[in-house]
Amino acid sequence: MPGNQKRSDMTLSLKKYYPSYPAYQDSGVAWIGKIPEGWKTKKMKYIGQISLGKMLQNENTGTDHLRPYLRAQNILWERVDVSDVRDMWFSPDELQKHRIRKNDLLVSEGGEVGRTALWDESVKECFVQNSINRISLFKDHEAKYVLYQFEAFGKGKIFESIVNQVSIAHLTRDKLKEISFILPEHNVQQAIASYLDSKTALIDQIITRKHRLIELLQEKRAAIINQAVTRGLNTAVEMKLINVAWLEEIPKRWSVQKLKHVAKAIVGFAFNSDDYIHDGIPLIRIGNIRPDGTIAIEDAKRLPLHYLDTYRFVRVDRGALLMAMTGATIGKVGKYLFEQPGLLNQRVCKFLPVSIDERYLRYILKSDRYFEYIKLIGFGGAQPNISDAQLLDYFVAIPPLTEQQEIASNLDSKTALIDQAIQKIEDSIACLTEFRSSLISHVVTGKVKVA
16 A cells, blocks of 8 residues: 555544544644644744764773763664663763753654654663754653654654755754644643553554564474475475484485585676666675565666676576575575576675476575574674585485475465465554554644543
């Protein structure tokens, strides 16, 4: 469903179950429009004290103190991620100026514009870098209510329309203090915040359970693949012991061979970025292989058409099995499903079946056991890395060709059902997430009445 239609349907749904306020008035701010009678708008400079954090300082000038500080990366919507908090030097005066107090709002200046968290003192004494605007609210302003309004404006792209995006969008202190916010009386702010706390917590619990269900389905999918490519489909078949640690035993009619004896791995070429053109043949780089195993070429770099002949040894055709050989997505397999041929960049390889069914090979490459092997070999240095020789130096269980085809067809059917179930759950999570954002927006802007 297109985004605008989805938001329109969500609005109708909310207005069906929630009443409006008895009367509305013009807010005096064009982009805000009408607000409930009795509510007002205020610029942020009249709501709280805004201060920008400290510029990064790596050395002690003599009287400084080493203290933890937050970066923009620590700021998530509504909360702070304190799993990676670093230290820097602060002077005695800066310790007073930049210390975060409980219920301060922390607003990311760049990145996702306006991303805001509420500080809960999860780190006893903490400070902020100059990529964060800290807001200490004045009396009679409810921090959680203002936080929810930041979220409504941020996810509603209000901040993006306000900031200068000639280069990188930044919500600076000067811009932030001039933005108008919608404010009812303090007791109404408190009631709204309490209501949204309750409702969003419930939605978050449901989403968490759905994510866990996806994890269980993915585990089931992996188990089905591992079982099929190591023991086959017939659980009653006679087995034989083998001298390979991660296989232990296989069906009696099967053989064990290294992957290099049944398939090849062709590594991509280090193309020069000076050769990139606006419209041409897609160059498949590591970033084009997504974590979910799909391959995307919408944002692919492009090379001249005649490169398909010049570099035919790294040509990628429809159906090719590709794998990332380094970085965060190492070991991820994708199938190239585009009619237009592509070219393979360095640190990406394509697998070619020699004496093995292509679909059966794909399931071996996507099995957890093969990925565990890649992690064992590749995760040793600062960045995960594996060679084509190492990728092929792996023992695989090989059934007769007709059985490979039978196993692949069986897995196609079973994994498709699981993938469909996962997609339905992901769709429901997307709807819940959209509903959560829409509920917050409608409540804090007075479009519906909950308190």
